[in-house]
Amino acid sequence: MSLYYAKGSSYALDLINNDKYHFANEYQATQPISQSLAYIANTLLSKEKLFGIHGTQIEKQKKESIISEDDRANTISQFKKGEISYQETFLGGCTTTTPCQHRAMRSITACLNCDKSIIKKSKLERVIKAQTSMLKNLDPTSLEYRTERSDLKTLKNVLVNIQKKSSIS
Template sequence: MNHIAYELQIGMSLATAESLLKDLLNKDSSLHGKTGGYFEKQREMLNNDDVLVEEFREVTAKKVHDGEVSYRKTLLGGCTNIDICSCSILGEFADCLTSQCAVIKSENIDNLIKSTEIELKSYDKQSVEYLSTKSELEDLIRYKKHNVERKAEHV
């Protein structure tokens, strides 16, 4: 029975690593956030042939298997925290903008801004929901201007 659990664990580790690598190697998306910046540098090294894809894949799979790295999809992109983050539990995605474990995709920021603008219109302007949603929208817009747009200007 232990061998089945081990194979399942290995399979989950490989699936997690593959998901992370798929996001990392996707050239259509720019990555932001603390961990996203790290992965963006790794992508650049891969593109410059400073690191072999197979070698990077093996190292990443080993880190996932050893519990050093995890990866879960989030509204903003992904989370590399080994434990579940409080921001993902509470749904307060703006907290993830400055989180150490965040991998933020530029297109997800744009999509979230649009959907949050639509959501904001459904609340009474005096309600707690409106004020909270407006604050999150302002955080997203500020993040986009400061990180995504500024990065695009330097490319």
């Protein structure tokens, strides 16, 4: 719901009643700039190799030297136009410009195959550690345990694939 109002829903605009000094106006005006700077810092300028579908595209552009310092203004412009968005996630980042349909339906593993995902190995390892710890507190006979164990297995499989890709490059 907060995304709905933050993106400037016509109903939300009625709530602030065209008050040009209302905080929401400042928030909406600076949000694309804030997102673009986070995107640039966490992806384009990241020293850590990126995975996931969108992350792999960024890595390819980095290798081909398509990304340059001049692109910063263009990237910020794309964020202002709503062509791209960025939100940091447990696994790295998400670039969807629409409300996520995956997270509400599934666990964190839904991000792994999303075309808007950016996966960082360090964050994946942190999630695996937290998931392993959480699993110890669940009843092994419960459905929740089996579901979370399945998610942990999926996360570990992705980590193994990332490690294989990292050793090749």
